[in-house]
Amino acid sequence: MVSRRAFLAGSGAVTVGGLGMVPGFTTAAEAAVSSTSGSPARLLPVFNRPRHLDYADVSKLSGGDQTLLTTLQGVVNRTEPELYFIYDTGTESVPDAKWLSEMRLPTKLYKNPLDLVAKYRSRVRGAIVHDPAVPDSLNVATTLAGLEGAVVADAEQARAHGLKIVKDLRGMFDDDRVKTYRWQLDNLFPRVTHQLLAGLPPTRVVDVEGVVWQEIARETQQIRDSSNRGTYTLDVSAKLGKEAVYVKFADSFTDDGWGASVRTVSVKANGTEIASFEPDTPEEAPYLFDGSHSSIGGEANRFADGGNYWIYRFEPPAGTTSLVVTVEMWNQYLVSITDTSPTRIEPFAYFRDYVVATKALVSWLPPGGATGELLIEHFAKYPTPAPYLGWFANDVSGEWDGVDLASKGGSPVVAADFYMNGTVHAGLTTPISDKVRPVRRIDSPKNKVYVTLTFGEGDNIQYCQRRLREIWDDPKRGEAPTNWTISPLLAEAGPNIYSYFQRTATGNDLLVCGPSGGGYTYPSSWKPAELTEYLKMTGSFMRRTGLDLVYAYSGRQDNTWVLLSKEIAEGYAAYTPTKGIMQTWDGEPLAVRQGGLPITGGWGAPGKAVEFKAALDRRIANWDGASPMFVSGLIGAWSWTPSDMAELAPLLTDPYELVLGNTFYDLLNRVL
Structure with a gap:
């Protein structure tokens, strides 16, 4: 199963709202032809080659600060790649640092990554302020940032870094995702590039450091045929005392793909039922604290394989001394509990440099229902084979349905949601051989x-x-x-x-x-x-x-x-x-x-x-x-x-x- 993805040639310029000279975009026809004589037609945008890189380790920054810097990177690198970020641990053992070392370019390390905002502030018009109360506004802000030569920030960041507010999205949208992206498609599509479209989640789930999980149930055999399917009673009373109890379902054997699978859930506090639901229903929603790493199966069961998991949050009445969760469950389950909120929600920063630099329209539309219908409209507006870069909501089912819709709409999918420093990598003109590997031929096939x-x-x-x-x-x-x-x-x-x-x-x-x-x-x-x-x-x-x-x-x-x-x-x-x-x-x-x-x-x-x-x-x-x-x-x-x-x-x-x-x-x- 598949999991799951430069624009400028440097010639020509346009004036953007008093900003001065910002390199102009090629037309679709011009972008399809490389600037190198005789080279094949291009599918993706062209970037200039980097000559020097300012870089910083942003792995410890919040998602909001990463988003600020990544969108700054998109504006700056649009003209010529100058900014590079390390998103993992900053050691030489991780890919970001390895790729940077192998570029063999002059570099300068900034120990405080946010110092780069001050250094490059004059290169941007200001900030597009997103609405933290409406997560999808972050994607609209990203699209606008590309069009306006601005960064994405919240109001506090804009003040802290002395950024003029170019557009304030607070109060413009509500939690109606279709209405938000409909506004974007109707109002911004004429201005964005039609060479590609993008799909990125507006937020991500981040693990909170120091959370201790207590294991309460584990399947110790590699069962893949549902033969252990049954009703399991899970006493989670040991974690009573704080506001809520968090119950995590994971895979006890992470190598083979038959993790915990749950069909029904009920919860009793001091013997009284306080919750009863099936997965993927409105009744489940109030208790599903983090379902982004799980999937829905053919029986409407929720499951998580490999390193994936999901978490329920149960808040019992005051004075509860016994809290019992009963589940219909099977396969290789691993269940653990904690009384500490294990994750937090932050802006999703990755790949936004490429989206901003290319002036792409970015959305996040699950491929079913009304959002799926709007996604179909997006594909219909783009020429074949303009690619869809990013990913889809709803994990495996979202992948299958999303790729199917993209295929019907004439757009190949490029899974790129965690593709970092894309504006730098796209500008490196490293030679690639077109020679096919010779075959080690077996002249006389044997009965093997x-x-x-x-x-x-x-x-x-x-x-x-x-x-x-x-x-x-x-x-x-x-x-x-x-x-x-x-x-x-x-x-x-x-x-x-x-x-x-x-x-x-x-x-x-x-x-x-x-x-x-x-x-x-x-x-x-x-x-x-x-x-x-x-x-x-x-x-x-x-x-x-x-x-x-x-x-x-x-x-x-x-x-x-x-x-x-x-x-x-x-x-x-x-x-x-x-x-x-x-x-x-x-x-x-x-x-x-x-x-x-x-x-x-x-x-x-x-x-x-x-x-x-x-x-x-x-x-x-x-x-x-x-x-x-x-x-x-x-x-x-x-x-x-x-x-x-x-x-x-x-x-x-x-x-x-x-x-x-x-x-x-x-x-x-x-x-x-």
């Missing part, structure tokens, strides 16, 4: 089980920037043949990032195009003519980045992933250089020829090396050994590392042979 294994998530450019860099630096990388999905759009969004992975790949590392080409999408949901545009764009990016395999989705029917149609496969064959397609679909066989291309289902298994190998043994149990068998496996990018691959590879002895994807599909093209 040929296995190729692929890390997913590569369509997600913030994953490429962060998690992929972390696991790529594992010293065990290169010990086992491994395919790595990656976004070819990094050729424009982060050439230095793509170049790094390309340059440092070992002979056992193969980069392949992430789903489903030039941006995450479901090809079966596209209009045929618009899909052709998308596939042509995908082919252009794959050729630029030396990729000749693609991991793809098709679409879902009745909650089931389906095989790419013959017509869509023919489109990939006609317009892209792919030699085969790794695909997620729920069916048999594991390998077919469709539209002239070999297509393989993305088989997967829970657990790490030993359990994965056991599942693979079961998968091939009916193989007769009379001809080659082919298994394309998908590896969990958030739970596995190259060290896990190095542990698995020696287990794949006869009849298995572990090969890179290009060898795998070369064989398939000859025997299928």
Whole structure:
């Protein structure tokens, strides 16, 4: 499962409301052509190359101060990237610091990041003041900041930093999200770039330091079949005494994806029921303190896998001495309690530099109901294939529904909500090779089980920037043949990032195009003519980045992933250089020829090396050994590392042979 994403050429200028000369934007047609003679048409905006960077560690700042600085970064870096921020711990072991070091640019560290506001204050018109009482006003403020050359701030920040208030959004909106974003679309769309649109949450949940959780229930076996489904009584009285009790549901085995699942909840204080609800209902809402890291299942159950969780808050009547929570629950649950508010809500700062610099319109519209209808209107206003950068609300269901709506609207999705310093990375013109990796050809296929294994998530450019860099630096990388999905759009969004992975790949590392080409999408949901545009764009990016395999989705029917149609496969064959397609679909066989291309289902298994190998043994149990068998496996990018691959590879002895994807599909093209 996929999780989950410069503008200026420096020529020309316009006058903006007394600010002076601010570089002007290219037209859509001009932006589609690189300033380098003979280079291919561009999808994403152009940034100038940075020459010197002022940088600071902002990891300890509040979300509000991060937002102030990130939007300042967007205005300043629009002309030429000059500001860079480290969002993690500020050590050399984290990606932000590593990428900065490898840029080999002159830099200056600012120990107090907010000193940069004073230094660059003359470069902005002032502040767009958002309304803390209306979280979505932060996104409207971000759109306006890009248009007005301003920063986003609250009223106190504006006063503290001596920022003129350009526009005050306090009192303009209420909690009607549709009305807020309708106003933005009606009033700001004519002024924003039509080259891309963005989706970012206005707020984030931040853990409060020092909170102590007491474990009260844990499933100690790796149960994935709901066989332990039952009614569980959870006595949470130990945390009575303060205002409320917080109950967290998480996954007791974080590596395999079958975490706590809950269908009903009731709460009794001193024997009297004070709450009774089912997940994803209005009755649940008053008690769901933090549900942003959980999902809703097919039974309307709430679940959380891996490192995810959700938290209920129960405030018992005064004098309560017994508080009992009863839940219908199953799978690998881990339940813990505390009497201290464990999180707080802050503005979501990430990726706003890119949004401001490109003068993009940013919204946050869950893809169902009235908000989904408005999201459809957004997609309809943008030309194909203008991408949607950011992400969607409602976790997995939001992903599936949101990507489907974007596909129907002709917009590929670029997961970029945590893509930091995008304005700097997009300006670095690091060389990228267009040469395809030579195939280690197996001239005479044997009656073996040929296995190729692929890390997913590569369509997600913030994953490429962060998690992929972390696991790529594992010293065990290169010990086992491994395919790595990656976004070819990094050729424009982060050439230095793509170049790094390309340059440092070992002979056992193969980069392949992430789903489903030039941006995450479901090809079966596209209009045929618009899909052709998308596939042509995908082919252009794959050729630029030396990729000749693609991991793809098709679409879902009745909650089931389906095989790419013959017509869509023919489109990939006609317009892209792919030699085969790794695909997620729920069916048999594991390998077919469709539209002239070999297509393989993305088989997967829970657990790490030993359990994965056991599942693979079961998968091939009916193989007769009379001809080659082919298994394309998908590896969990958030739970596995190259060290896990190095542990698995020696287990794949006869009849298995572990090969890179290009060898795998070369064989398939000859025997299928």
